[in-house]
Amino acid sequence: MARRPAAARRLSATAALGALVLCGAASVAFAQASAPAAAAPTWTLDPTHTFVHWEVVHMGTSTIRGRFDKAAGSVQFDPKAQQLDVSIAVDTASVSSGVPILDALLKGPSMLDTAANPQAFFVARGATFDGDRPRELRGEFTLRGVSQALTLRSLRWNCGLNPLFRRTVCGGDFEAQIVRSSFGITHSLPFVADTVRLVVQVEAISP
Structure with a gap:
C-alpha cells in the first residue's frame, strides 16, 4: 500500500489533535453544567426577632390584630447567587391577641385546633430578587393540616453587623394574605x- 505524503500525515495528525481538544472542552463544559450548585450557607432564625403577625377585619369596623409568639427555623441564603430558602415552624398554641377569651377561642377546635395541629409551617424553595435583596418568597403554607401555595412579598430587607452576636444579621418584613375558610376555619x-x-x-x- 502506498504511503500518504508527509503533508497529508501532518494534516491528519493536526485534525486528530483538534478533535481531542474539542472533545475535552466539551467534556469539561458538560461536567460544569451537570455539577450541582453549591448549597447556600445556613443561617439561624433569631427567635427573639422572628414572629408571625396576623390581622383580620371585625364586623367591617375595626381590625383585630395579634401574633404567634413562638417560631423557629432556618434560612439558606446566598445574596450573590440570589438564593433564599426558608423553613419556619410556628407554635400555634402561642397565638396571642391580648384578649384571653379570644385566645381560648382561637386555640379551640373550631379555629386553629392547636391540640390536633400544634404547628403551622411555611417552606419556601424559590425567591425573586431585586439586586441582592429578596422581593418575593414562593412556597407552601400548612395550617390545620392543609397545605397551599403562598407567596410572601417583601416590605423591607436589610443586612448589617450585629454588635451583640458579632455576626452579620439579615432580616425584614414580608406580607401575604390567606383565605381562612380554605384551611377549614369558618x-x-x-x-x-x-x-x-x-x-x-x-x-x-x-x-
Missing part, C-alpha cells in the same frame, strides 16, 4: 372577615 363568618393578612417578621444570623 367560625364567625361573615362577621369576621375571611381574608387574613399575615406579616412575617424575620431576622437570621449568619453561620
Whole structure:
C-alpha cells in the first residue's frame, strides 16, 4: 500500500489533535453544567426577632390584630447567587391577641385546633430578587393540616453587623394574605372577615 505524503500525515495528525481538544472542552463544559450548585450557607432564625403577625377585619369596623409568639427555623441564603430558602415552624398554641377569651377561642377546635395541629409551617424553595435583596418568597403554607401555595412579598430587607452576636444579621418584613375558610376555619363568618393578612417578621444570623 502506498504511503500518504508527509503533508497529508501532518494534516491528519493536526485534525486528530483538534478533535481531542474539542472533545475535552466539551467534556469539561458538560461536567460544569451537570455539577450541582453549591448549597447556600445556613443561617439561624433569631427567635427573639422572628414572629408571625396576623390581622383580620371585625364586623367591617375595626381590625383585630395579634401574633404567634413562638417560631423557629432556618434560612439558606446566598445574596450573590440570589438564593433564599426558608423553613419556619410556628407554635400555634402561642397565638396571642391580648384578649384571653379570644385566645381560648382561637386555640379551640373550631379555629386553629392547636391540640390536633400544634404547628403551622411555611417552606419556601424559590425567591425573586431585586439586586441582592429578596422581593418575593414562593412556597407552601400548612395550617390545620392543609397545605397551599403562598407567596410572601417583601416590605423591607436589610443586612448589617450585629454588635451583640458579632455576626452579620439579615432580616425584614414580608406580607401575604390567606383565605381562612380554605384551611377549614369558618367560625364567625361573615362577621369576621375571611381574608387574613399575615406579616412575617424575620431576622437570621449568619453561620
